[in-house]
Amino acid sequence: MEEDCATPKRRECRIPEANMCPPPPRKKAVGETKREPPKNGYFQPPDLDTLFALPPRTQVFCVVALLTPEFVSGITRHHTFNIKYHNVTRLCNTRSIVSVNEKFPGPRLVAREGDQVLIKVVNHVSNNVTIHWHGVKQLRSGWADGPAYVTQCPIQMGQSYTYNFTIQGQRGTLLWHAHVSWLRSTIYGPIIILPKRNESYPFVKPYKEVPILLGEWFNVDPEAVINQALQTGGGPNVSDAFTINGLPGPLYNCSSKDVFKLKVKPGKTYLLRLINAALNDELFFSIANHTLTVVEADAVYTKPFETDTLLIAPGQTTNVLLKTKPNSPNATFLILASPYFTGRGTLDNTTTAGILEYEHPITTLHTSIKTLPLFKPSLPPFNATKFVNVTQFVQNLAKKFRSLASKKFPANVPQTVDKKFFFTIGLGTAPCPQNSTCQGPNGLKFAASVNNFSFALPSTAMLQAHFSGQSNGVYTTDFPANPLVTFNYTGTPPNVTNVANGTKALVLPFNTSVELVLQDTSILGAESHPLHLHGFNFFVVGQGFGNYDPNKDPAKFNLVDPIERNTAGVPAGGWIAVRFLADNPGVWLMHCHLDIHTSWGLRMAWIVQDGPQANQKLPPPPSDLPKC
Numbered sequence: 033m034e035e036d037c038a039t040p041k042r043r044e045c046r047i048p049e050a051n052m053c054p055p056p057p058r059k060k061a062v063g064e065t066k067r068e069p070p071k072n073g074y075f076q077p078p079d080l081d082t083l084f085a086l087p088p089r090t091q092v093f094c095v096v097a098l099l100t101p102e103f104v105s106g107i108t109r110h111h112t113f114n115i116k117y118h119n120v121t122r123l124c125n126t127r128s129i130v131s132v133n134e135k136f137p138g139p140r141l142v143a144r145e146g147d148q149v150l151i152k153v154v155n156h157v158s159n160n161v162t163i164h165w166h167g168v169k170q171l172r173s174g175w176a177d178g179p180a181y182v183t184q185c186p187i188q189m190g191q192s193y194t195y196n197f198t199i200q201g202q203r204g205t206l207l208w209h210a211h212v213s214w215l216r217s218t219i220y221g222p223i224i225i226l227p228k229r230n231e232s233y234p235f236v237k238p239y240k241e242v243p244i245l246l247g248e249w250f251n252v253d254p255e256a257v258i259n260q261a262l263q264t265g266g267g268p269n270v271s272d273a274f275t276i277n278g279l280p281g282p283l284y285n286c287s288s289k290d291v292f293k294l295k296v297k298p299g300k301t302y303l304l305r306l307i308n309a310a311l312n313d314e315l316f317f318s319i320a321n322h323t324l325t326v327v328e329a330d331a332v333y334t335k336p337f338e339t340d341t342l343l344i345a346p347g348q349t350t351n352v353l354l355k356t357k358p359n360s361p362n363a364t365f366l367i368l369a370s371p372y373f374t375g376r377g378t379l380d381n382t383t384t385a386g387i388l389e390y391e392h393p394i395t396t397l398h399t400s401i402k403t404l405p406l407f408k409p410s411l412p413p414f415n416a417t418k419f420v421n422v423t424q425f426v427q428n429l430a431k432k433f434r435s436l437a438s439k440k441f442p443a444n445v446p447q448t449v450d451k452k453f454f455f456t457i458g459l460g461t462a463p464c465p466q467n468s469t470c471q472g473p474n475g476l477k478f479a480a481s482v483n484n485f486s487f488a489l490p491s492t493a494m495l496q497a498h499f500s501g502q503s504n505g506v507y508t509t510d511f512p513a514n515p516l517v518t519f520n521y522t523g524t525p526p527n528v529t530n531v532a533n534g535t536k537a538l539v540l541p542f543n544t545s546v547e548l549v550l551q552d553t554s555i556l557g558a559e560s561h562p563l564h565l566h567g568f569n570f571f572v573v574g575q576g577f578g579n580y581d582p583n584k585d586p587a588k589f590n591l592v593d594p595i596e597r598n599t600a601g602v603p604a605g606g607w608i609a610v611r612f613l614a615d616n617p618g619v620w621l622m623h624c625h626l627d628i629h630t631s632w633g634l635r636m637a638w639i640v641q642d643g644p645q646a647n648q649k650l651p652p653p654p655s656d657l658p659k660c
């Protein structure tokens with residue numbers, strides 16, 4: 033699994049356009065630059081499952097530095113992402129989608145920890161596009177983070193932009209996706225970060241690795257869905273199907289052939305790289321009659337634990353080990369994903385299914401796979417608000433996630449705090465424009481907010497305004513550290529539901545140690561919100577139901593091995609406390625990863641100032657940074 037062309041003993045390549053490996057890496061003298069332009073030809077990524085191999089035009093070049101382990105440093109990998117229209121048929125419905133390299137889901141991005149990655153994104157469509165490398169910490173490379181109007185202006189039709197970043201101190205699974213409007217519904221793919229060369233996983237070496245991307249399919253253009261929702265102020269139309277690696281599976285009408293199949297051998301361990309790339313739904317995931325061992329979340333190793341059912345929020349990733357049965361069981365098993373829904377509106381209450389198939393033993397070769405018994409896992413019921421035990425299950429599962437916190441992979445939890453913040457998050461309303469009718473609550477428009485401010489995107493990139501010292505008219509730095517009005521956040525909701533509007537950021541001096549409590553509110557219904565922070569991982573040091581109690585709850589914080597993530601679920605009617613060290617200068621968006629909530633304004637921005645040292649400052653913008 034971990035071999036590739038750069039490993040001298042292996043000499044085969046399986047990239048479609050190249051069946052030969054590059055010549056063995058050239059040994060370099062100490063002092064030579066470790067990064068060079070591509071010249072060695074094609075590079076074969078690790079032998080991962082070829083469910084959606086890199087398309088021919090995505091050329092991956094590599095240059096290997098010194099081979100002795102103590103001198104091993106990263107290589108530079110080049111990719112091209114062509115944003116194009118591309119016809120895709122699902123559920124007997126053909127739609128022209130916007131995708132990368134005419135792949136749905138998009139191509140895999142494979143790198144090792146320490147590698148520099150350059151992705152030239154060329155926009156051939158009329159939609160404005162940006163790509164976000166979700167979970168990549170972007171240390172001093174904020175220009176490559178991707179959220180439209182926060183770190184960059186979008187790439188317009190006929191233009192291109194090369195994202196340039198180095199993956200440092202992370203290994204595991206992440207995802208990339210569009211970060212403008214709802215384009216990520218079809219523009220998404222996996223990021224696979226392998227350990228450094230000569231380093232291994234802190235768990236059994238898997239026989240095979242399989243990325244599994246959960247997604248959401250709309251029979252209509254999702255851009256029309258969000259535009260209509262924002263115009264009418266009502267809830268958006270829901271999706272028509274969930275998908276596993278782009279395929280809805282046999283439980284939908286007209287979908288019996290669009291089924292993801294995981295073909296396995298008995299007695300082996302498979303590493304499943306699970307990614308939730310759905311727009312608006314947290315998803316339960318389960319494989320019938322098989323237990324999953326969680327080993328990593330959001331590209332951070334965890335203490336291993338077993339579970340039959342997982343919950344993955346949009347933006348989250350989870351690596352699990354699947355140990356197959358010692359002997360072929362003469363049965364097939366459904367792989368299911370269905371939503372965890374805590375809101376009050378309508379939901380897509382459907383289930384996507386894939387199939388786990390064992391290789392047939394010779395004696396039963398004459399038996400058709402269709403005649404084998406098919407087992408189905410049981411997933412929690414759809415409408416979680418009606419089932420207290422579902423909420424409890426979700427909470428218990430969240431508590432099982434712990435950082436590995438080993439000597440080699442320590443959990444560097446900030447033990448002291450410089451600044452404390454308390455943010456309420458939740459739904460609300462905005463006024464209906466005069467002479468129009470709105471379809472939101474009480475004839476108003478739906479909105480969502482952080483500390484009662486619904487964040488409006490500016491018309492130029494905040495990071496550029498920050499870097500050039502010209503924030504006037506773009507954003508203000510008066511985002512409140514605490515709610516301006518205190519109330520019983522999870523009790524009877526207040527009668528006034530209106531939110532304020534603005535483009536407000538919070539400024540943090542370099543290296544500030546931050547503690548942030550995120551408190552859900554019951555305004556228009558308590559709801560679970562997967563909060564995502566750009567530019568950092570945070571440690572989830574505490575969580576609970578009801579209102580956070582600053583006098584009692586901190587005593588229960590876990591400062592030893594809390595889970596470290598980039599996206600964490602704030603429980604419906606509850607809170608989480610997170611800590612992070614603001615050691616990455618730039619402008620960093622924080623938002624709910626349910627896209628409808630983000631669109632309604634559940635987002636804000638942190639501005640982390642430069643540090644005093646040269647290597648603590650944000651470098652100037654690249655010359656090809658798009659203009660608004």
Ligand SMILES: [Cu+2]
Binds near residue numbers: 561562625629
């Ligand atoms: Cu949300």
